[in-house]
Each structure stands twice: as structure tokens, then as C-alpha cells.
Amino acid sequence: MDAALLHSLLEVNCSLALAEELLLDGWGPPLDPEGPYSYCNTTLDQIGTCWPRSAAGALVERPCPEYFNGVKYNTTRNAYRECLENGTWASKINYSQCEPILDDKQRKYDLHYRVALVVNYLGHCVSVAALVAAFLLFLALRSIRCLRNVIHWNLITTFILRNVMWFLLQLIDHEVHESNEVWCRCITTIFNYFVVTNFFWMFVEGCYLHTAIVMTYSTERLRKWLFLFIGWCIPCPIIIAWAISKLYYENEQCWFGKEPGDLVDYIYQGPIILVLLINFIFLFNIVRILMTKLRASTTSETIQYRKAVKATLVLLPLLGITYMLFFVNPGEDDLSQIVFIYFNSFLQSFQGFFVSVFYCFFNGEVRSAVRKRWHRWQDHHSLRVPVARAMSIPTSPTRISFHSIKQTAAV
Known part of the structure; x- marks a missing residue:
């Protein structure tokens, strides 16, 4: 092959070293320049591998890249790409044989990341099982379907959908990630939508308590459609704006991940931070009211308010801290980074649980309704005699729901 012709076919980003290598090896069968689809032109992929001019229908191999993302790879292995019959390169490139060469420190981090991944999968599986059980309980127990529990139900629903999308994201391999397929971008978009709805429904939880306790507004006058609009509809334009900007x-790597200095992801992260801050303000006001005006009160309603606040005080920092960890630099030392990996993996994956x-x-209304449903089922099947039912111990007042704002009617 003429050297000048070969050089003219190589793209600017492909090195002269490749051209010299091809010339020395006497590379490639003679190509018919008159054929409409006789060859694929030289091209450079996103990783930086130069794929030379190749005959249509050929499976081309190239050495694995020496370095990628700061990691050294074994160049004795090869990557593979097919030149299609129509004279175009296949979008899928097989880099599965390329293995990184790790030093002792990298091997240690690789081990911790693998363990953290197991923790992530375990946590998400446990969370999905618990969330589905909770969802079915709220679905079956119609007697407790007040506005407060409807809000809990929707929050649980967003976590189920978010976790399902998380599992789908794990199915995306590196090649699809690099090729930036449309369906891959759609999965990332839907996942981020459910992330936003998580925090907006947590905001609805705080808004409900703040309205009932601080503003002393009758919860019976609150409209369910307003909370549904806040939790499900407001995140839609936020994610649409983010998707258009992406x-x-x-428009790369399935829209997943964030490089330092990129601001597009703040289109949806900004509203999340805002609702977290508003929720902290809500809780500050709620705690202030309970400690001043309701401290001396021992009414059942006050006790229920306090239990509701306890549950929200536990959950809101949990949800907020796990998200804020993404903005915190764990430090340069090994211990800080390892602690960050495990702590973040545990909290992120077990949120739904x-x-x-x-x-x-722990909701007293749910437990009471389940207990009554169980007693009814036993009575119906003659498994519980009336005498035993009469001698049963009544429900203790201390087992009232964490969230029971008002006593719900019995089944």
C-alpha cells in the first residue's frame, strides 16, 4: 500500500505511529476503491483507539489502550470492532478483554468498591421488599386511608419506583454507556425524576406537619390534589429542563455522572437542596411550638403530634445527609475515602427500608388495623374462641403511631 495514500486516509487524531505500524506489517488486503461499500474509513473512537481503514465484513482487532481514565491497561489484550457490509463501523466495540493493571493501593480500593457494590445490591433488595410490603399494607387497609397516610403511601411509591430504576441502571454496560443510546438516556431521566419526587414528597410530609401544628390549620380542610400536584407534577418541568440542557x-455517557465544573445537573439538584432547607425550617418551627406551647399538654392529639415529629426528625436528616454526601470531599487519606464509600453505600441503599x-x-394505626383484620379473620374461620377474645389485652396507649395526627376510625 502506498504510504502517501495511507496517510491521507488516516484522520488527524490518529497517530503516525499507527500508519507506520500498518506499513511495516504490510497490513490489510487490497481494497477496491470503486466498490460502493468496500471498506470502512479510518476513525477514532471515544476511548481514543484508532480503527484503521478496513474491508467491509471484517472483524478488526486493536490493542487495548495503555491508559484510560488514569488507569493502566494490559496492552497484550485486544479490543474488537466489526466493519459492517455497508461500509460503516459497528457502534458496539468489544473492550471486554481489556483488563486494568492495578498496584497494591488500587487493588485495595477495587476490593472495597466490590464490597460496597454488594452492600448496595443487598440494601436495595431489602428496601424493595420492605417498600412493597408497606405499599400492599396501605393498599389493603382502606380504613386508615386518611390524608396523612396517603402522603406516606405516595412517598413509599416513589422509593419503589426509584429503586426499580436503580436496578435498571445497573444493567447498562460500559459499551452502551459510551455509545449514549436513546433508551439509556431515558432510563437516566426517569431515575432522576423519581429522585426528585422522593425529596418533594418528603417536603410534602414536612409541609403537612407544619400546616397542622405551627399554622394550626385544620387538616380536614387540606386538599389531597394539592399535595399530589406538589409531589408528582412540579418535578416534571424540572426534569424536562434538565433533559433539554443535557x-x-x-449529550454523552447516557447523561449519567457529573464532571467537575458541570452545572447542568444543578437544574434538578438545586430544587432538591431548596426543599431540604425548607423542610429543616419547617421542623425547627414545629419543634419550637411543641417545646413551648404543647409541653404541658398531655392530650392524645398532642402525644400523636410529638410522635409524628419524632419520625420526621429521624427521616429528614437521614434523607438529607445521604444526598449532601455527594457534595462533600471525603479527603485524600485512605481511611476517609473508605469510610465514605461504605457509609454512603449503606445509607443510599437502605433509605427505602x-x-x-x-x-x-412502626405506624400504630397500621399495626392496629392489621391486628383487627387478623382477629376478624380468625373469628371468621373459628380459630379464635370468644372467651379468648374477651380476655385479650387491649392496645397500650404508648403504641400509638409515630404519625397518628388524629384517631382513625376502627375497621
């Missing part, structure tokens, strides 16, 4: 300014426990399984 499409025009950062904690939500289910505090808003459903």
Missing part, C-alpha cells in the same frame, strides 16, 4: 450541552419502618411498620 441534550444540547452534555427506613422509610417503610418509620412510616408503616
